[in-house]
Ligand code: ADP
């Protein structure tokens with residue numbers, strides 16, 4: 001090990017209280033400490049934040065972190081400060097800009113979190129020249145690519161910003177990027193071809209199941225009975241979220257709360273806080289819910305209806321079982337879900353329609369397969385997994401060939 005790595009292990013213990021690195025964190029940290037630009041693709045919950053927070057503490061100067069959501073930044077800020085890291089955010093929700101700017105200029109900040117739209121402002125670029133920068137960290141880096149599932153035009157302004165500081169290393173982080181998206185992210189952000197660190201995507205403690213939907217209230221009530229503990233149910237529309245939450249509460253007598261962007265901000269915050277604190281609550285939500293929520297003991301994630309893509313499915317199901325304990329990810333789908341999604345393709349701008357269609361087809365492949373779900377999922381992310389996992393519906397209860405044909409027929413006629 002290099003002396004940097006020994007120093008890194010000492011700092012890891014001293015600052016974060018962790019005994020060792022997890023997975024490929026160590027490789028990422030080593031590259032960053034050597035000033036090598038890197039794209040780190042690591043699953044949700046793998047501990048990507050640490051790979052820039054630790055160098056931020058060790059390196060001279062401030063680490064500038066670009067993150068897409070203010071709520072996400074404030075969560076990070078709280079946990080960084082709890083570890084004694086000197087961190088600040090510059091967002092529209094902050095009143096202490098003056099203090100933050102003074103601290104940056106005085107070289108007293110380890111971490112500075114900003115939103116991507118800040119990057120396009122010349123005033124901000126000038127401000128950054130006032131003190132040494134240790135590193136640029138680009139969180140949720142798939143947002144820079146139109147191939148990714150969450151393209152954000154503001155991310156395109158990061159390249160010109162970072163190019164003004166050519167000597168500063170860049171660390172891009174994402175949980176969800178297929179090989180095409182990875183190549184694009186690296187090209188867009190100026191990361192060399194040999195700068196990829198790809199960690200495993202497998203989440204062995206999650207049991208995957210994908211079933212046809214007949215009566216979602218009964219099906220999810222059954223799931224809740226089989227699998228005690230906190231759970232997230234994803235539904236497609238605000239109306240369905242509210243309806244399902246109400247019916248599930250009535251059917252199970254459990255605490256079930258709704259979450260979607262149409263609820264008043266206080267209600268959303270209260271429901272989210274109740275969920276995070278609870279040991280047995282179920283939250284029914286649109287996909288607006290979950291990003292940046294650090295709740296390790298989610299015991300199940302259920303989908304009523306199909307997600308947008310395999311990437312979305314992986315990210316949403318990945319919120320189950322971050323503590324490593326057995327957890328369920330169950331999707332209840334209907335043939336009509338794909339029909340609706342295909343119709344919506346017509347509204348997608350033509351230059352993106354093929355990519356969207358390919359994503360939908362890949363998801364249909366996962367739903368349709370009579371083979372190991374995990375194998376299909378991992379192959380999608382470029383891994384070469386074993387043929388069977390022993391912990392998905394198709395491995396535990398292999399479908400009869402006729403069932404698979406029937407499923408395929410349903411999909412084709414959708
Ligand atoms: P990601 O951004 O990859 O989804 P986070 O950075 O939010 O993951 O980290 C997920 C959790 O893992 C956090 O609670 C964090 O404290 C924990 N964690 C990170 N690195 C380690 C480590 N080396 N040892 C133990 N826990 C870790």
Ligand code: MG
Pocket residue numbers: 048049139
């Ligand atoms: Mg993260």
